[in-house]
Amino acid sequence: MTAKLKTAVLGATGYSGLELARLLGRHSRTDAPLLLRRSAETDESAVSFFSGNGNGHSPLQPFSWFALEQRGVELLFLATPHAVSRELVPEAMARGLRIVDLSGAWRLKQEQHRAVYGFKDSNAQTAAELTERAVYGLPELKPNADRIPSATLVANPGCYATSIILALAPMLAADIVDCDRGIISDSKSGVSGAGKEPTARTHFVSVADNFSAYSVFGHRHTGEILEQLALNNSQFIFTPHLLPIPRGILSTIYVYLNREMTADEIQGCFQDFYQGKRWVRIFPASTLPEIQFSVHTNYCDLGFCLARDGRRLVVVSCLDNLLKGAAGQAVQNMNLMYGWDEAEGLQ
Amino acid sequence: MTAKLKTAVLGATGYSGLELARLLGRHSRTDAPLLLRRSAETDESAVSFFSGNGNGHSPLQPFSWFALEQRGVELLFLATPHAVSRELVPEAMARGLRIVDLSGAWRLKQEQHRAVYGFKDSNAQTAAELTERAVYGLPELKPNADRIPSATLVANPGCYATSIILALAPMLAADIVDCDRGIISDSKSGVSGAGKEPTARTHFVSVADNFSAYSVFGHRHTGEILEQLALNNSQFIFTPHLLPIPRGILSTIYVYLNREMTADEIQGCFQDFYQGKRWVRIFPASTLPEIQFSVHTNYCDLGFCLARDGRRLVVVSCLDNLLKGAAGQAVQNMNLMYGWDEAEGLQ
Amino acid sequence: MTAKLKTAVLGATGYSGLELARLLGRHSRTDAPLLLRRSAETDESAVSFFSGNGNGHSPLQPFSWFALEQRGVELLFLATPHAVSRELVPEAMARGLRIVDLSGAWRLKQEQHRAVYGFKDSNAQTAAELTERAVYGLPELKPNADRIPSATLVANPGCYATSIILALAPMLAADIVDCDRGIISDSKSGVSGAGKEPTARTHFVSVADNFSAYSVFGHRHTGEILEQLALNNSQFIFTPHLLPIPRGILSTIYVYLNREMTADEIQGCFQDFYQGKRWVRIFPASTLPEIQFSVHTNYCDLGFCLARDGRRLVVVSCLDNLLKGAAGQAVQNMNLMYGWDEAEGLQ
């Protein structure tokens, strides 16, 4: 039996970090991950002991390069704010670690989109080099799939971005969309997508029995969607909304086709594109996915309805924002980086 | 002191009917309404006694024309399925009653839209005449406002339709929309909108922690929206969704403008149109309504965000589907039919 | 027409304070209340403008004695933390104001129960005098009902305490309970009872799909329950739980009777005790109240099931923690203090 991979998770107190720790804890190819916290985070291991995993975690240790070395960590997962990732990755790379970063720090190639993050890099040239080397970790898209196995820095996609890109990529690749008429994604996410920090907005009484739009024309995931799909800003509108549920994303996506098509042709377009892809499920025409179907799985579910004129299309895309939208996709990327089965530890 | 209006509610066991009974019970200008049930309905008065009103209802009586006469009812509210309304209204009109019908039976003038209801009228000519006489009960729109005071048959609008028409009417009236590029309403409703009948779809376990689209390209409210806004079918997409909350609707509406505009101009367009309208609230630019703000009120709240290009607009419209979307609007229509203050009994 | 009462609410940003502002805003006997905030509170008036009241509040003003004087305030409502009430009340009384305090500052006569609050009074003697003068504002109990009309300082009861005391008082007054065998209240509250401050515990993801007990053998409301019911600590167990709903309390109360009784006798016991009481509803035997029945009303609903042995009794008590459990009861107390109808402004 070969030795197991040694991994670490920095930021294992947030929702994505906890989910990732849980997934790695039962992955057959990895040792129990080293769970690290930044000094700003409290050790919530006492709480997490009883939160459903049954084995308990090893207590969270304060982050240090020494702790990583001592454990012999080869792969570092960052479930940290993007500014922290931006700061730590250069040294981590210099130390020979491979990295899967769940933040938005390294997802964007184009300066125009990166601006919203306001990065403050201590070494601009290194940052530029790493930006180039970073691979966008959406393995269902061809260029990424080719680069992930040998990547040292994988920028794990945003949860909304995953749901939207996977819905649009097949149609854009097949060149059947009238992009200039405008593509719209009306997306809705459960509250875990807003993070674990208690705020007036995440208070139970603010969320329950409520529903609201936010960050209209200004959400950070817009940049990665435009880049991955080679769209320009005027071709795409993205409106996120907050759902009164703990987890799950549903994106309702509106597309005008550039020619009249049949439902079978649309169906074929999706099926061909995702042929052999383990974590995308295509629904029969006019059968739409719901959030419950994919929550607690690593699937992205795709369904559509075509108007009778054969020109107007509504695509519905669902996934679990903490799995295919974060930690599950991070494990999927790890599997590809180490040549394992893409589904390992995700079933 | 003048005598109070005598009203009756048929179908006072559904959500809209119950809400209407509650509103009429405390309206200063009406007597306690006569609550009627069709034979198919059970008498739920024992339950409703304790459901929050504090006074108890008089028990529901089985419907009969005699019961209406005996009580001297002048105004009949129908909270019945559309087929029942379609059947009862001709006789009710012949008997000299005024009617506010909460169903979809008399909302549509154009046969093409009416087809989805599959009406089976015993007397086609009478049905055609009544269709002409029926007034669409959305009092914030000019032609309706003029006709409601003298109307004998008011077709109370659908809940989704109210939220969407009120959001679009000012911009269409001002001719600032590029209709041919396509208007989209991505709407979300609480579960009371799906009715009180227990089904697999309204079971708590199906709805909680879930979210789903339904009736894409096929919802019955589409017709009244198109008619009221004078749009054709290819200019408008309407996608309803089911929210895991008891009540409230939020519509996110996407509009392309036919010229570059400023937020102030948009704001002015809405404010001018709804000048003096008691039950529409316009939010400041970039401040969006949430479902919690209008639930348990008769308001329709409108807000918007304009893209930096001044051409793309997201409008958010919120209301309580049982109040401004049903029973509240029915009372508002009654107020106008009898020359009372539009807000009477709704504050 | 007589002049309206001038009132002020300090702490009108919390859930109880907002509800109180709303109730006073539509009370026919009071002017629009002066809404005050402590320096620690932000002015949330912009938010509250659109939160469902339709009139908007006058903006919250910073608290000062001068502001109260200038407005001619006669009655001051305190919706403040108990330490703040403890500090402000002596001066308010000295200035001739009447006070309804929604905090726990003045509810307890016995030092043993007061200890859990850890009051730090600047003038112990004044504090002791005010403690004596304070009237416990549960108007359905005889001694309080007699004293409230002339009270200058009304200590508005706790939400849990109201639900439990109202359920037990009739049986204890009738001396039918075997107190030494032990009385148990297993109580469940919606999240607004935990306050508006965002914490890990009130985060949507912590509360939704969850349920938990807290403060077992240690909740602060225990003292007022014991005092009002003249029970000692060993006779009563109170276990609060957090429900995943915004508002409402249900207490399931277990009582052993000291003799065999019939359901009719129990029913009679409750009905006699609450004869003429406007805000308590007694349910028929074996018909139990549910939280939905009393939410958004000022009612306390009481129902019970008697075991076939006629000795063991389960009483269920429901109310809205923000109304009969806080702001509604405060208005009820005001009504009594000024000789108005007990139901004024609460229907």
Added chain:
Amino acid sequence: MTAKLKTAVLGATGYSGLELARLLGRHSRTDAPLLLRRSAETDESAVSFFSGNGNGHSPLQPFSWFALEQRGVELLFLATPHAVSRELVPEAMARGLRIVDLSGAWRLKQEQHRAVYGFKDSNAQTAAELTERAVYGLPELKPNADRIPSATLVANPGCYATSIILALAPMLAADIVDCDRGIISDSKSGVSGAGKEPTARTHFVSVADNFSAYSVFGHRHTGEILEQLALNNSQFIFTPHLLPIPRGILSTIYVYLNREMTADEIQGCFQDFYQGKRWVRIFPASTLPEIQFSVHTNYCDLGFCLARDGRRLVVVSCLDNLLKGAAGQAVQNMNLMYGWDEAEGLQ
């Protein structure tokens, strides 16, 4: 490699049956289960295909003895109404099948408790014999643990019963409870416990924002609790409540001790009793389990608070009603019946 066990699930359309099918589908020792439906059930396989399992089920087949034979089924799980189980089990036993029955049909030895089910047996003597042979499938209790490995008919316990019996058994075995003073279990369950059939009571709008008690002094699980714990009816009160969440049970249990004890002694009592038991977790003193901790696991979590007098105890017990309360425990029983690790397929 040895051949895998051939199993069947009858009633795989209900919540417990679906969960069981899911668990068996990924169990390493069993073949994919034969999924059967009674004629009254519709084939929901189309729906279940997309409900989160990712593999799809084989379609549900109509039940017949022939279908079981043809597949060579050795172990039959019944997720059927108790009347169906009562009818089918005699023939199933005669045909040499082993059975795990999730209904209440065979849980009770004593006629007095069985009466509430109103069984109508076609052969009273066979029914009596099978009642004797049936083993109550709560493997954490000694007598059951000894008999399950060789049992042919395992009566899988009720969900509430599991949560309550596991909480009380250690203290009763240690004889530290004053039973005559009365034991109370105030239990709360998520809606999946009420079954999948759509009713007025399970409608989303009835459950959401609500909470209610039901079946007070009359719930069917009372009998099995009394039998397993050797209590008589006057010593125990059980009040079930309906929580607005999909799944999970929390029981708050009140016990008076027959002598003064320390928290350490109580803790020891639980730990000794459950020494080596894989699916019961004992929390540290004064740390209480919450529903979220055990949902989606097979654990029963136990915690307690002891009053300062050392005589009054509140025990909190949590589990997932569909796992440890139904399908998970059924798999646990299967594991023991076939000599496998108790945790197989449950992690």
